[in-house]
Amino acid sequence: MSEDGIVNNQPIVIMPTVTQEKLTHKRDVFRLTKEAPHKPYFEDKKHNIILFKENCFDILPTLSENSVDMIFADPPYFLSNGGITCHAGRMVSVNKGKWDVSKGLEENFIFTQRWLRECQRILTHNGTIWVSGTAHIIYTVGSAMQSLGYKILNDIAWFKVNPPPNLSCRYFTHSTETVIWAAKNKDSRHHFNYSLMRKMNNNKQMLSLWSIRAPGPAEKIYGKHPTQKPIELLDRIVLASTRPGDIVLDPFSGSGTTGIAAIREGRQYIGIETEESYIKTSIKRLKDELETFHHDKEKGKS
Numbered sequence: 001m002s003e004d005g006i007v008n009n010q011p012i013v014i015m016p017t018v019t020q021e022k023l024t025h026k027r028d029v030f031r032l033t034k035e036a037p038h039k040p041y042f043e044d045k046k047h048n049i050i051l052f053k054e055n056c057f058d059i060l061p062t063l064s065e066n067s068v069d070m071i072f073a074d075p076p077y078f079l080s081n082g083g084i085t086c087h088a089g090r091m092v093s094v095n096k097g098k099w100d101v102s103k104g105l106e107e108n109f110i111f112t113q114r115w116l117r118e119c120q121r122i123l124t125h126n127g128t129i130w131v132s133g134t135a136h137i138i139y140t141v142g143s144a145m146q147s148l149g150y151k152i153l154n155d156i157a158w159f160k161v162n163p164p165p166n167l168s169c170r171y172f173t174h175s176t177e178t179v180i181w182a183a184k185n186k187d188s189r190h191h192f193n194y195s196l197m198r199k200m201n202n203n204k205q206m207l208s209l210w211s212i213r214a215p216g217p218a219e220k221i222y223g224k225h226p227t228q229k230p231i232e233l234l235d236r237i238v239l240a241s242t243r244p245g246d247i248v249l250d251p252f253s254g255s256g257t258t259g260i261a262a263i264r265e266g267r268q269y270i271g272i273e274t275e276e277s278y279i280k281t282s283i284k285r286l287k288d289e290l291e292t293f294h295h296d297k298e299k300g301k302s
Contacts, residue, residue, distance in 0.1 A: 027067065029247060029268045035062045042283050047290060048268035049259060053279045056251035056272045060118035068122045068270075069246035071129040072237060072258045074227055075112065077136045078102035108137070113144040115251060120148055122249070123184040126191060128153070128241050131180045132229065138178045151183040153190065158233060159211045179233075181241070193240050200236075210236070215257075222288070223281035225255040234261035242267055256282030260289050 041053040156179040163175040183190040197206040215230045244266040250258040253271030262269035
């Protein structure tokens, strides 16, 4: 399929749901993870969803090469340094947990390069990866990607629209995160759903500046994660770079937003997370999304 939606010289209409477009392949997440040394914490065989409560370094090396179509990663930012920030109008600590404490510049780079190397190995030849981060980690990510031979496609600036104020009044208010989009290597012919992205942007080419609000209360009813991403952001990422039936993986899955987007758009999903509380939040959110999906489907039949 070309970027302008032409197949065999015939125009096609790109639809963002699995019910309107055939599955692209027969690979599934259960065959892919059968060699994993640990059992899934949660699985749904009807919808091809797997969650592991493990360290990503215990799962990624067991997956076959060239097997995952798209990866979204929101790795530790290493910003838990005893500082303060503003949340809901109150001064709070920036500390998020032991997993977010910096181990120093060299160790942070080694960690980042290690998980990016595993992700690169399991990506399909034309697969892509999206990595989100603040200034604390995103330059390390970019440097590690370049050292491994990834092909960087875009650096998306996610503008959070209504960010919390800067309490110290010694910096500009932090209002963006960078999302790097990269292909496996220079020879990759990555998938980009250009026509749909243009359609979603009032028939204009979509810019690399995305104005999307941070997650609201409705996305946190089952619990929250300190770096939780909005479903609108992940929906756009999934639609832009995957086809229905593709396998999506998140090595730091947090509260499961990547999984929600994957379910919504008819993709398969593998999530990996070390913290049990976040896994439990993910399961509640995924089940709620599936219930909504089936309700809407039945409503459509009546």
